[in-house]
Amino acid sequence: MKAISYARYGGPEVLELGEVDDPKVGPDSVLVKVRAAAVNPVDWKCREGYLDQALRAVFPVVPGWDVSGVVVRPGPAVPEFAPGDEVIGYVRADVLSGGTFAEYVAAPVRTLARKPRNLTFEEAAGLPLTGLTAYQVLYRILEVKRGETVLVHAAAGGVGSIAVQLAAHLGARVIGTAGAHNHDFVRGLGGEPVSHGDGLAERVRGLAPEGVDAVFDSVGGDALKVSANLLAPEGRLASITDPEVVGYGGRYWFVRPDPQDLRRLSELAEAGVVSVHVSETFPLERAADAHRLSQEGRTRGKIVVTVTTD
Known part of the structure; x- marks a missing residue:
């Protein structure tokens, strides 16, 4: 072949x-x-x-x-x-x-x-990969609940765009980092866009003065460090790119195949929840x-x- x-x-x-x-x-x-x-x-x-x-x-x-x-x-x-x-x-x-x-x-x-x-x-x-990653982190690791505020990094990317949609479906308020040219795209997914880079902490705190309940990191490095400082007192942190997240009290996750999770994602796509x-x-x-x-x-x-x- x-x-x-x-x-x-x-x-x-x-x-x-x-x-x-x-x-x-x-x-x-x-x-x-x-x-x-x-x-x-x-x-x-x-x-x-x-x-x-x-x-x-x-x-x-x-x-x-x-x-x-x-x-x-x-x-x-x-x-x-x-x-x-x-x-x-x-x-x-x-x-x-x-x-x-x-x-x-x-x-x-x-x-x-x-x-x-x-x-x-x-x-x-x-x-499959992006959807399973977002689903497993939001549902199993961060256990996002209705009414919480979730910060999603790289919200316009493959994993991030699915994570924004799933978190919104769970009833969370979603703040998503993205370049200015992707802000309208993130809004269309159900998120509130903020620009990444210098001044990120101030921009997020302007939207969530009390901190965020959960952070979904797919960037690592400085973004991870900033994220740890944006958490509310009982906030949770997970990263799919940077194992250093453990040092900040968070969880590192590498997506795994799971037919039940994938079946559920297919159902959510057919229901119009995920695109x-x-x-x-x-x-x-x-x-x-x-x-x-x-x-x-x-x-x-x-x-x-x-x-x-x-």
Whole structure:
């Protein structure tokens, strides 16, 4: 099959389009014909070797963890899906090997859920990783409640834009950091935008003088330090990028595949609670350009790679 792969760590230039072996479908896996695969920052971080201490790379590596597509064949221990079913998945394994930037992927059934019927394949591909991250942090780690005030960093980004929508759905007041050009976008998601950078603490305190009840950090560094000082007395802090959050009394979280959470996100998307903004799409052969754009770190919503279908 055709796929994007890399035979060594490096920059976007190591990504090559070519033929790789068809994936094998184990008893608990599902062969999915890929229609679209979203790009996430973790993809290029893996490609550059930043996660080498945690994830063993079996070269050549096909990148990509997010997918939307159509079931071709379920494994013999998978009664949940049938050929022709449209699915989404956060197809992460404990090694880097057979990812989603390919014509087909063998996805463990625990990573899949049915695709929201009202989303395009491109939109649906952008939901799994970002949606699961936002859902798990807000519902399980921060346990956001109605009437609370939540500060969401990078509110116009992939994770942040979903987090704003979910927090608003939970009945929270949402303050979201974003560049001035994204303020209207954040308002449309249900948040109150504030500019990031110098003076952030003063701007947030101007909106929430008593402090915020919870902070969802996806930036780290100085933003995390400022956030810790903006918490109300019983406030909670979580970060998905900076383990130093533990030193501030918060929690660090790395998203995990969960079919029940993914199913719930699909339901929320079909109910109109959650939408996915796709900023740009690239054909499979231009995956390197998609990675380059992701590394710039200024994307509104999601970048998606599409796979041509017969």
